[in-house]
Amino acid sequence: MAQSAEGDLSAKPWLLMSPALAAVALLLVIPVFFIVVYSFWLRTAVGAVEAGFHLDNWAEVLTDPFYRDILFATIRIAFITTVLCAVLGYIPAYFIANAGRQHRLLLILLLMLPFWISYIIRTMSWINILGASGALNYGLMGLGITSEPIRMLYNEATVILGLVHFLLPFMILNIYVSLEAIDRNLIDAARSLGSTSWQAFREVTLPLSLPGLAAGSLLCFVLGAGTYITPMVLGGPTDAMFANLVFEAVITQLNWPLGSALSLVLLVVLGSVVALYNRFLGLGQIAKSFQ
Amino acid sequence: MSGERPQSPTLYSAVGGVAGERGGAETPSVSAPARLRAALKRIDIGWSLITGYTVAVYLFMFIPVAIVMLLAFNASQFGAFPMEGLSFRWFVALWNNDAIVRAFRVSFLLGGLTALISTTLGVLAALAIVRYRFPGKNLISTALVAPILVPEVVLAVALLLFLRWLDIPRSFFLLLCGHVIFTLPFVLLVVQARLVTIRRDVEEAAMSLGAGPIATFFEVTLPLLMPAVFAGMLFAFTISFDDITGTLFWKPGGLETVPTQIFAMLRHSVSPEINALGTVMILLTVGLPLLGAGIARRMARTRGG
Known part of the structure; x- marks a missing residue:
């Protein structure tokens, strides 16, 4: 009797998991190993791919300053985006966590809306505002401040703007989750021991909300650094990010071995950020915002 | 009634703050209710700044999307301002x-x-x-x-x-x-x-x-x-x-x-x-x-x- 229960315990979970595990293995794990191998293959002059062990792609990717500069630019853009999201997002998260029940529900519902609104629409929506015939130029010309439309779009600043707009809800949500979990009594205790509300915030609330701030920052950085759509829609010709190089190599030039090497660079860079984060802070915090 | 049992956390912390300050070198001429009101007002200013900031950030998140939806009804043949009347033509x-x-x-x-x-x-x-x-x-x-x-x-x-x-x-x-x-x-x-x-x-x-x-x-x-x-x-x-x-x-x-x-x-x-x-x-x-x-x-x- 106990034996059969034991037998149940060992076989059933594997049976239940097998479709999902097979999907992850076949569609993610093996493909990633495959592009590792593929990155050592070579695209010949006639466009065929030659198997083997060639270091050409890696030599090109790792030594050409063109790729290095774009990698640094990508990290810079993602970093600025993350900082801006934190600065813009902390106070609203604090407000939501401390608002009355009714306001809180409404604000959380509103915060969820951007997640349901397509990324491409939210990105292109800025063209309606900053474009030559957009709302801002229309307003400025209407007020007689300028006679010609000012060129505001298609530069690094608008790429960052688009990314902040896209990623801010992730940041607010993560900070809110950690603020909400703080035991109110701790703040009251600090206040009753004579600290001002600012001191109570600095000594109690802020440190306890750091895990959420860190989780939000990780998401913003990784998602920001991995995008190629925002630079294509809101950036100029010189505002390519690293993922644009991948897209260019794979889809436009059909140089798949090079594209493999480039995407592995992106994977290693962003993977190390995630691994470092996991080593010191743990990824558990991020899962909390799903509950 | 509400003085005995604090209802809102804001009120509660304000009272706590007043009680905490009582030991300090305060001028005794200011009555406790007046100080309570002052404390509440101080909190309110901070809180209204926070509220304003939050509203601004939410506007930042939603105005672009709202403009997309507004312009979708623009009767003009260009996809931009000015609005030339509402229309479902698009x-x-x-x-x-x-x-x-x-x-x-x-x-x-x-x-x-x-x-x-x-x-x-x-x-x-x-x-x-x-x-x-x-x-x-x-x-x-x-x-x-x-x-x-x-x-x-x-x-x-x-x-x-x-x-x-x-x-x-x-x-x-x-x-x-x-x-x-x-x-x-x-x-x-x-x-x-x-x-x-x-x-x-x-x-x-x-x-x-x-x-x-x-x-x-x-x-x-x-x-x-x-x-x-x-x-x-x-x-x-x-x-x-x-x-x-x-x-x-x-x-x-x-x-x-x-x-x-x-x-x-x-x-x-x-x-x-x-x-x-x-x-x-x-x-x-x-x-x-x-x-x-x-x-x-x-x-x-x-x-x-």
């Missing part, structure tokens, strides 16, 4: 645009199939992870959420090149594989979170009354899990419906989903048609979850009553 134009109608059909089919498949896989895997103990559990639950830890571009390239090497070209099938794999973790996390809250006792009670494990699942566990299954499906559908990053890599030439269609149209210029298309998409992707939540609430109410 929605009519959408309806008559075959490419867009086709893109909608593709997106709906893709999103629906993705939701079905990844929810099925996700529910089964969540059952295994939450209800059973087995060796390597931590590793496996990490592996199952790995698709969101890998940047989507890398996932897209890896899947595309691997299936290409297997002679599976860019196709609807490839799109479906891609969408399933990166919606799976979201479904899994949602279902897992719910499953943890369903007590084993209920299932064990059913089993002890003679129900087999499969009957128990369908009669007890699944009905209790239904809200999460529903949420997972909606989640998977919307993620799939909105996706562009992976889709641009996987889609075959000539096949467009709604986001890639918008992207292709953007390359020319922002026409009011794009704003109208965006509006339809917003209404769909925002409306569906709200509708879902409404239905779930209605279901819960009728079951409760």
